[in-house]
Amino acid sequence: MKVWAVANQKGGVGKTTSSIALAGLLADAGKRVVVVDLDPHGSMTSYFGHDPDSLEHSVFDLFQHQGAVPEGLPQQLLLPTSHERIALLPSSTALATLERQSPGQNGLGLVISKALAQxxxxxxxxxxxxxxxxxxxxxxxxxASQHLVIPVQTEFLALKGLERMVNTINMINRSRRQALPFSIVPTLFDRRTQASIGALRVLRDTYPETLWPAFIPVDTRLRDASRHGLVPSRHDANSRGVIAYRALLKHLLGQVPASQVA
Incomplete structure (x- = not known):
């Protein structure tokens, strides 16, 4: 299994869209994909038609066993999605309480790693x-991740969030046996605006080694896909956004070191 995380310490940069678009393209290619929603807002869970406010069971259940994951629990939590080869480990609003619970518990940092191992x-x-x-x-x-995808909106306020995220990775890497490789992905690029063009130029100048050289454009077809609960490639396989995500996937599949793939 290859495990990718999609993360940024700033919201509204296209994390959920990127996660679902990449999952959909992998599934279209015949791969079996599990998507894991760790955001208490539950955007991914809602995308696939499940209500994070009313779910009785979710990934929150995984964190209720003092850092252990009971055998078979991850399988029991899986929910179907609109794509037959994608399963969902759903979020629920209860996840928002986890930070208050966690100080008294040890070993909570590896719960998702243990769940995915099953x-x-x-x-x-x-x-x-x-x-x-x-x-x-x-x-x-x-x-849990073997490769980190960091979507960054091409506007200047988002660049500060990226700086914080890179600092976090450096901090995390001090406790990992192997450094976590990452790809910065410019998103919501609008070639009609100087703000987007300028932000992309700064990204290319500042992060030449880790920046994916292309970008995900603004594309209303991505929003339309979410409204229908479909992965973008099933909604419109030839939209600008899907074409860009297809190029990103090819890049990512070439980036993951073979030594990290089980």
């Missing part, structure tokens, strides 16, 4: 949608 033979890929703040949930996403 699903290792059932899926080819796992994509984790992370919350936009540093805490136990993002730590879980980064600890």
């Amino acid at each position: 699903l290792w033979q059932e899926f080819d890929h796992a994509i984790i949608d992370s919350p936009p703040l540093l805490g136990v949930l993002m730590v879980n996403a980064l600890a």
